[in-house]
Amino acid sequence: MCGRYVAEDDESVDMGALYRALHTAYPTVQLKSGEIFPTDTVPLICGREKTPMPGTWGFPGYNGKGLIINARAESVAEKVTFRDAFLRCRCIVPTTGYFEWSKQKQRFRFNLPGTRMVYLAGLYRSTPEGLRFVILTTAANDAAARIHSRMPLILAGGMTDAWVADTGEAMGCLRATMPEMVCV
Numbered sequence: 213m214c215g216r217y218v219a220e221d222d223e224s225v226d227m228g229a230l231y232r233a234l235h236t237a238y239p240t241v242q243l244k245s246g247e248i249f250p251t252d253t254v255p256l257i258c259g260r261e262k263t264p265m266p267g268t269w270g271f272p273g274y275n276g277k278g279l280i281i282n283a284r285a286e287s288v289a290e291k292v293t294f295r296d297a298f299l300r301c302r303c304i305v306p307t308t309g310y311f312e313w314s315k316q317k318q319r320f321r322f323n324l325p326g327t328r329m330v331y332l333a334g335l336y337r338s339t340p341e342g343l344r345f346v347i348l349t350t351a352a353n354d355a356a357a358r359i360h361s362r363m364p365l366i367l368a369g370g371m372t373d374a375w376v377a378d379t380g381e382a383m384g385c386l387r388a389t390m391p392e393m394v395c396v
């Protein structure tokens with residue numbers, strides 16, 4: 213789950229403003245927009261202050277092999293790979309939608325009804341190359357389960373503040389019911 217998402221800087225006023233702010237603050241960083249793939253550098257919103265930062269999608273794998281792009285919400289607080297980041301480095305991954313593939317390899321785009329922005333729960337790490345992040349996933353709700361068994365952990369209805377505020381509130385977000393998405 214969640215091997216692609218969309219960050220169209222011209223689909224949302226908020227997304228456009230975020231890209232412009234990061235281009236100003238980090239003029240040498242090449243931010244990707246459009247369809248986002250693992251290893252792309254994109255906007256993140258980090259920490260209690262909700263600071264915009266550029267981040268590259270994927271934690272380096274074990275022994276430098278491969279790439280870890282997702283973390284399961286159900287075990288993120290216990291897994292050694294993610295525990296420290298969950299406790300101290302939670303971020304928000306701003307998107308304008310995400311993709312899932314059916315077993316028949318058909319691609320579907322999901323959005324929240326009534327808004328162009330979809331905020332995903334993420335974790336980040338500082339590395340010598342800059343921030344790296346993963347997206348949290350959870351069991352799919354009824355709408356998404358028709359396509360895939362997992363979906364990103366969506367921070368809707370004020371959950372963005374709770375996610376970055378403190379660990380107790382973030383634990384509650386891990387168990388939250390996911391909003392109904394529309395397949396477009």
